[in-house]
Amino acid sequence: MTTPDHQPPAPDPAYKDRVYRSPSGIAGGVLLLAIVGWLGIDALVTGEGRTPWVALATLLVLVPLVAAFTVRPAVYANEQRLRVRNPFRVITLPWGTVETFRSGYSNEVFDTAGTKYQVWAVPVSLRARKRAARKEAKGARTDAPGARRTRSPHPAPVAEGPVRAQGDQIIDELRELLEARGKDPRAQGEVSLRWAYEVMAPAAAGAVLLAILLSFG
Structure with missing residues (x-):
């Protein structure tokens, strides 16, 4: 039991992160990933010869890089x-x-x-x-002295600062x-x-595979 004069120290409060991201970057990245995925999967399924392998290598290169520059960045x-x-x-x-x-x-x-x-x-x-x-x-x-003001039934909120x-x-x-x-x-x-090895490793593996496929073409 603690007395009022000997209260236990209060724990440090847990502060949630403020997260900042680019909505336009994310939207563009999702669109690009959808296009790349659609084209790549189509080539994997319907391609002949070494086309599926080239498509796989291309996906390994492009998907991590597109995600890295569009969806991944955050503060x-x-x-x-x-x-x-x-x-x-x-x-x-x-x-x-x-x-x-x-x-x-x-x-x-x-x-x-x-x-x-x-x-x-x-x-x-x-x-x-x-x-x-x-x-x-x-x-x-609008705020200048003598400026003409019109009355609106739905005035827009005025920003401070x-x-x-x-x-x-x-x-x-x-x-x-x-x-x-x-x-x-x-x-x-x-x-x-x-x-970010989770981005760099698959992209590097895909680049090596693509280089091998193209060099022996």
Whole structure:
């Protein structure tokens, strides 16, 4: 039995990961995988001679690579660390090792040693940025003194703060997490890298098989 003066320490709360992915990338990847699978399976079933073997090797090469660049990329962020799952690597960065994020023609994260890692799951869309800039400019003109306002029966909700493209909004959220958690003792550690052998091994095997088949053709 514990007294009020000697309460047991509260366990650290379990924080769920925030997961960021590219919906358009996933949709495009699923479509490509469906096309590749349909053509490959058709060649396996109806092909003659070495065609089924060529189709099998091609599937071994294409399916992992298409999935790696479209469906696989994701970013997982919680109170302790950032985990970036790219096509061929998984990078885990405790917040204490993250120096900054940079968003130009691609989104990137830098660790305190100056190493750069691209964030594949959060692509930069210049079109979305231009669309957001036009929307923000339109809102500024509407809010300007003397601007004519029309009354609508169903007014659209007004966004708080500047209008941002979705990818830029995600990077803003990650910057906020970095600012809030970067100095936390529980968010310290070392950067770890893991190669995605589950993607690389079948693709390499398929490439070797395809090269053998084509060289002895």
